[in-house]
Amino acid sequence: MPKFLFQYLLLFFIFTSATAQEVQTEVAPPYNIKTVAFVQNGANVVPIFELGSTFEFQFDDLFGNEANYYFDITHCDYNWKPTDIPKTDYITGFDNQRIMNYANSFNTLQVYSHYKLPFPNQFTNQLRISGNYILKILNEDREVVFSRKFILYEEHSTVAAQVKRSRNLSNIDYKQNLDFAILSNDIVFQTPLQNVKVLLLQNGDFSTAIKNIVPQYTLGNQLVYKYDKETQFWAGNEFLYFENKDIRAANNNVGKVGSSGDIYNSYLYTNQARANQIYTLYQDVNGNFVVKNINGSNNEIEADYAWVYFSLSAPTFRSNQEDIYVTGMFNNYSLTPEYKMEYNTDKGVYEKAIMIKQGFTNFEYKIADRKGNINYENAIDGNFYQTENDYIILVYYKQSSDRYERVIGKGNANSINITN
Incomplete structure (x- = not known):
């Protein structure tokens, strides 16, 4: 050759x-x-x-x-x-x-x-x-x-999980901790410290996932995870929401509706930063959204789009190093320029217009630096241990004869029943 x-x-x-x-x-x-x-x-x-x-x-x-x-x-x-x-x-x-x-x-x-x-x-x-x-x-x-x-x-293991408050007094009011155990009746775990891996998700947001946590100890074929620091999430606050199922009317959290352009405009009430307020329960769908047009029969093609105008009053936040974004499952928690808020010096508020399909939409405000690193500790709306969050635990397993890592189980937990 x-x-x-x-x-x-x-x-x-x-x-x-x-x-x-x-x-x-x-x-x-x-x-x-x-x-x-x-x-x-x-x-x-x-x-x-x-x-x-x-x-x-x-x-x-x-x-x-x-x-x-x-x-x-x-x-x-x-x-x-x-x-x-x-x-x-x-x-x-x-x-x-x-x-x-x-x-x-x-x-x-x-x-x-x-x-x-x-x-x-x-x-x-x-x-x-x-x-x-x-x-x-x-x-x-x-x-x-x-x-x-x-x-x-696959359904080859069960995951029993519980949400608890942090055992660290410095953040006991701001974080939530996952305690869980994995048990399989048809798989005998081989060297679980190397072969078993977990993925922890909060409200379906892959950007906040916790990985590479090994079992703390084993009881026969049961793997027990009772960590504190390693399995903690910032609790955040309840998601905000707006509803424009009738796109021509001002509904929940929509202050007024306009149609000066080619499509409808939904102007939301100005949100106040909630970090320094007391916790208040909002009924939300943990970041999700529902496409709905009450005047149509097929929401997939009959629901319209509107320019949704967000505004946020956060007088204590002014930074040249970090930006504020509007996120949720509606945009896959994205931190792209399309969702970055701009400061209106005349009104003294942050503003952003985003085109969103009509219905019911959860959203939140996130702070991130220029590299996309999110500042959870100083969240615009604060962190409260009482916040209702959904958690998912996935179990990965690869024994010596396998060619790939199987996902052999899924567990769910919700912080509505949080314990000390």
Whole structure:
């Protein structure tokens, strides 16, 4: 073999190997892609599904030109690096196919095309193994438009969990702690300190996930986690919300409605920073949202979009190093410039206009520096141990004979029943 050809092949294999091991991160959608959601049983959900169950992936394209989109599915390990498993081993059928199920909006001021990708579908008959997955949406040039994580799990273990207050007096009023135990009746854990991993999620936000926590001790085949510091989350505060199911009327937390532009404008009441206020219970859906048009029969294509004007009075927050963002499941807790608030010096408040599909929407204000690091300790709305939060615990397991890390169990907990 000629020397130059050998060197070329060597460089090619090194490059492809390095590329294949890159950590997969979610690509935020461009401006025209809105209302991205995983849907199961007609509701938007945190994208964690039992292996073999059915669910859908949906999104809107505000260009409304019936553009062609394709989907790609990649299986990943615990750290979101692509595994070396052939696609034929984790997909029955094919990916990289065009999304065939779409429809144009009907009777709306903002035109859009609504896309639905069900699983299983006519191309991908089944996802065969559990684990972490990245779903990429591609354009006609096979460029990634945006991507989302989702996880499939198996029922091979039970997770008993409880939310407790911190045992550290310095943050006992501000944090929540997860105590949990893992037990499997059909798997005998081999070297669990190395082979068993967990993922802890608060309100479905992957950016705040806690990882790499080993069992504190074992009781036979039961793994017990009774840490304090290692499994703590900042408690935050209840999510704020607005409701514009009737887009022409001022409903809950909508101060007034205008239609000076091409679409409706919903002006929310100014929110006050709640960090220095006493805790108040708000009934929320822990960051989720519901698309709803009370005057339509098919919310997927008959719900309209509105410019929603957020305003926040936070007189104690003025920083040149950090910014305030409007986040929630409606934008996948994104910290992109599209959701960064600007300070209005004349009014003395932070403002932002965001185009959101009508319905019921939870949101929160987050502080982050220029690198996207969120300042939880000094949250705009404070941290209160009484806050009602949803928690998910996922159990990963890989024994010596396995080629990948299986997700063998899922546990749920809610802080409504928090104990000392």
